[in-house]
Amino acid sequence: MSDFDLVDIEVTHEPPDNVLSVDPDETSEEHLHTVQAVRLKAGQPDSELRSLKQLDENSVKMLEHQVDAAYRALFEMDGKALLSDEVGLGKTIEVGMILKEMHFRETNDSVLILTPAQLAKQWQAELREKFGLEFVCNYDDEFRGFDSHDYIIASIDTAKSDRYRQAVLRRDWDVLVLDEAHYVKNEETDRYELIDHLSYNYAFFLTATPIQNELTDLYNIVSLLRPGLFGTRDVFHQYFVNSDQETLVNRNELQDRLNKVMIRNRREDTDVDFTDRRVDTRKFEPSPAERELYQAVSDYVKGAYSQDQGQKLVLMLLQKEVVSSPEALETTIRKRLDDQSELTQTEELESILDLINNIDTVTKQERLLDIVEEARENVEKGRVIVFTQFRATQRRVAERLVSEGYTVHSFHGGHSSQEKEEIIKNFEEQGGILVSTDAMSEGRNAQFCNILVNWDLPWNPMRVEQRIGRIHRIGQNRQVYVFNMALTDTVEEYVLERLFHKIDIFQQSIGELSEILTRLEESGKSFEDEIFERLVNADSEVDLENDFDAMAVDLQEQRDLAEKLEEFNSGVFEGFDLGASDD
Template identity: 25%
Template sequence: MTAQELHAALSAVLLLDPNSDYLHSRNAGRVDFEPYQYRPVLKLVQSDRPRILIADDVGVGKTIEACLIIKELEARKRAESVLVICPRPLVVDEKWRNELKRFDEDFVHLDSKTLRWCMEETLRDGAWPNRYRKAILSYSLLDETLLTGRRNGKRLNAASLDDLAGELNFDLLIVDEAHHIRNRETKAYQCVQRFVDASDAVVMMSATPIQTHSQDLFTIVNLLRDDLVTDQDDFLVMLEPNGHLYNASVSARSGDTDWAFQATRHLGLAIKTRWGQDVLSIDPRVAELLDLLNDPSPDDRDRVRAVRLIEKLNTFSEIVTRTRRRDIGEFTTRKPSAPVVEFTAEQERVYFAVLALGERIAAARSPEISVKFLLSTLYRQAASSISGLAPLIQDIFENRLRSSEMSAEYEEYALSSQQIAEFRAEAREIQYLAEGLIGEADPKVELLRQVIQDKSADSNNKVLVFSTFRHTIQYLEAECHRMGIRVGVMHGGVADEDRKSIRHRFKLDRSSRDAVDVMLSSEVGTEGLDYQFCNTIVNYDIPWNPMRIEQRIGRIDRRGQKSDTVAIVNILTRGTIEAEIYDRCLSRIGVFNHALGGSEQILGEITAAIVDIATDLQLTRAERAAALRQLADNEISRVEEEQGLEDQQPDLLGYSGETFEQDVAEASSEWLSDTKIAALVRQYFEGIQPGRSIAIRPGRVARVPVSADVAAQISEDLDDQGIEAHRLKRRLRGERIVLRLTTDLDLAEDEDEGEIELLGPTHPLVLLAAKRSAVDEPLSCALKVVSDRVAPGAYPIGIYAWTRRGSTDSLTFRMVSVDAAVEGCAVELLSTSGSADLRAVTEQEHLDLDRRHANLWVEARHTHQQRQGASAERRLAALRSQKARRLSAIQRQLDSAAHSDIQTMKIGEMRGAEASFDRLLGAQKSGVARTDLTTRHIANVVVQVVAP
């Protein structure tokens, strides 16, 4: 056997084994990946149960991370059916579909008609229709009809999720913008819950801040892993030690002279918590960590090991992954400005009349009115655009105003008929005043015109203008048309068929007749959409929530932004409450200068305090200013402190920190590298086209002419091997076929879609070549390599594939040599070797390699079983602790129940909870029962090492 054939066989082993412990998603798409984007993939495939929340900041690349998960699971034969659930704008704009195309994936959008058909087919046949097994579904379709088959309580002739209980199944479910389902009472949550129950693997994604102690986070984590986080009490108990573990990690990362002492102290506090006593106290990793910390002279390597161990102890590290902008560096330099305009006399008169009306409505104190929502809405609209007040007031009095168009921070409200009558006359008067300003001079609009005009001198003249208010957007749209500006509008009310066209036109170069130069948008209109081709945003009004400001800026300050700087223009009107809040609070937080990190809880508290102060009718203007200043003085320092800690890395939800590059390196294999993939495909083509050589190598595109006969053979081989390759087979039809192949991502990315085949571990040609190169019997080979890693000589090396079995299986290569130095660099020697005319491995050398391997295998098997047992015992302890707490809570409710019906219900609940926990305990024990380390002999080779 030649060196090329051996290398191909080793690559084939990893490519074809679904339990390979190495990453298969490298080079899986036409995207320039960053190492941190593999963190969710690694966490998911290494988890006992593949379910994860990706809570990365805006712009980090959550969609790419989800696509990598799809490709990785596909390579492991675990993603034949995939459902993506996302907001409607991402369906209309085809963001998900286009992103997936970069990974050679063709997903279909499900509209209401197609969804109904799929449901009916599943009910009839017991399986989701094959042609829609990779699909994208909008939240807007998750309604009562889908859930129960009813509408307004009336039964319809339609299959529902309730009907499909037990029939529905997906290999992978991806739920984007998961904060949409943080309310259990909504039909969207209940529909997603059914899909989660029907899915083997689940990925949820959300950049919207979810506070650590909030009900929202518990709701999502519980939906993901109800076996791990059974109720709110469990959630809080699990969360408690993480604060201490966080502090231990900060101490270890600091490298201070007493870092080990401080880390030990914080670890001790973590162990004293309830979860610590029940679970951490029996975790062997704690003992390993304490031994390391108690070393009298730990070095930097010990410190790095300590950090990794501490982070693995985090109770949520298994199910939450988080990458922050600050963790990976800033994408651009932000250049904020805050030009100030003055009200005209007429505008000022209307503004103060609005404030007076708001105060009188709020003073009515009707339980039907959210005072904070009403006042903040009026104040912010007045500061945004006086001209938008007339229609806003009309909406208020016709009960058409909904919080979803505003900030989603308050509930909907309605005025009673009596209140409408009481305030209508005064409101009408303000409406008339506001309507009278239409067409009059507007200093704020004039300033916006100047910003747009100045920007038009740049080669990139695109400007993204944000306003919270639809009425302001409508007003600005009319003004832009009047000024001859090519403008587009994006908000929640824009029709689906228009969204894609508008965004496409905004992306067009200014030279195009169809181009849009200015986009007017609300937060709702841009949710999940990327505008990194634009480098200037204008905040025509300023959200009072700093994280909403960050989400606006994150639309352009994100991965893929070509400009070194992005401009952020905040237009303020002197004398407004908005201007006070900006000057005294928002500008000091730093959101306009850099990406905010893990201060969500503090920022949420600041936002609530800002609203309280701004809507407090008891405060004078001077008192309000003083209160805002005091808030800033007290809280900004907390933000700065939190961000300082964040620079030292992890958070309460678990974080891999700077170790992710090391994790990716450990999960990568030389036998899945670009070079080895290219050699594997080259060998396949040379086998079916004898005498023809193919130059597939990094940095170039290989042109491979294929005759009709060879093309037919490839297609037949793909079918015989059960490899799906619809796009490739379409290319193989015709008379003059030339395949263009490369392993170079940059070359593939520059070409039009589908022009070049990007060869990676999941590509059909690579899988086909792997099946052609697979061998069943142990190989024998003689190799030669030039190296200074070991002394010159001939060295026998045994190659084995070890599979660690347990709750999940994982295959790795193990290279064996009786020479320790050779064994340590065996992969390097083998991967760089060529064929040699040399003797074979002798019988004695076979025996020596077998003996060495047997000793290593027995030791590794024992260690693996110990670790699996310890891991299982830790999980069993957690389940027993959760079971005891749950049953105790139900027993307390039973003891206090006065009514017999309630007692009966509680007894049933207790029996159900006990049975559920017993099933989980049984499943965990059965996983331990199959723990083993199996081995397969791949090859024995002789390597002749020659000195350089």
């Protein structure tokens, strides 16, 4: 486009109901400053965050980049900001500082914090313990609805539900906080629609991945905070990105506009000293009975997949369960037999059940004892987190550890939010072994533990990194140990040795992993689909090894493309004032 003035778009764009109306003689930004920001600054100088002097240094350690982000969000962005620090830099702490300051200045009469369901109670605990801020959570017994409390933390899916949606929308909220804001990047979802129709004066959105697939993601999130900042979606795309999205145009203009709403700190730009991460993959030779079972399941999966590709998900599940535990595999096999309408495969399935019954000793269970015993002897309270994908495996592992005299805690998605909080608290206080499903792999903080065991391995590397991120984050002051368990000559060894280690996923950031996966999935396949299809289509073990080697090469190429994307994203974020002093 030529002769195009974005300023005209911002002024003429029609704001939705949740934005204060603009006087014809004022620009939108001047109006925000004079009407909303005056409340933040009234009666108090804005040269510092005064409330921070009230905080207990033993409760929260305030880092320079966090204090700076809170200050800028309040006083340079007039209380509407996208906090986009990289993973692990403490965006929740930044919001806590913001809310504490607003409470100090009496500008937070009503606050709504929307989070993923599994993080609501954690938010509640952190704001109470670190900042002395009391919120009711929608999972509390005393919660009476969104029109009955002034300080609420709730899952966004609860807020958008038919039961509560109208009550949420009826209120004029002083402050809205939206965690994991990338979940509202799609304007066609109920989540996006809820935020779009909410009425609020101040808003703070959090996401470490403001751009996941394309710049339009960023446009949608920013437009919820500052409607009109970028004009219409089509104009934004045409003005800032060329047709193949490889070249950023009008870069200075984009940076200027993002600087009005977005704060992004990167790890290398902060003074945070993350501890080292040591990864140890331990491979074990399965027993003859385990080997026979693995081969039988693999043969069954191959044969069934060649006959009916519609069974893909359950066949993939069987292939994962056979290296996890006989109990997990048996659960699915029996369900499959109960549901089977045709009898063509019954004999094979019954044969697999017979092989399961032949297994007396589970190799991984015996080898896990070596790891946890070492921890019990050398680490305070012997704390270890053991991750598995399957509830049946979790039960069996927990039973075995209890029988050996360990203090064991089990964590899974079937627990209530309150139960989950109690489990984590007990694990911290009592020590021992926490055996968890992936229900804990997002958002939960467990820096008091520094040893993690991947009993079985998700094929998606993002899920692996999310597991590790529970203990390897700000507040972790010890070296982190990650143990991966794998049976030799099985799919999990191929995934570990020929994929994960070759592309070095254990030392990459979540942002880098996300970019690699995004590039792969743009081709129409997920990471897990790619692994499974190579597994079932290989004609021999040698072919399978070669196929996984080839996939590693493909992934390295995707990584190279991801680096180009990172250069593109850096072009977007380059030049941001990250809070460093000019002195």
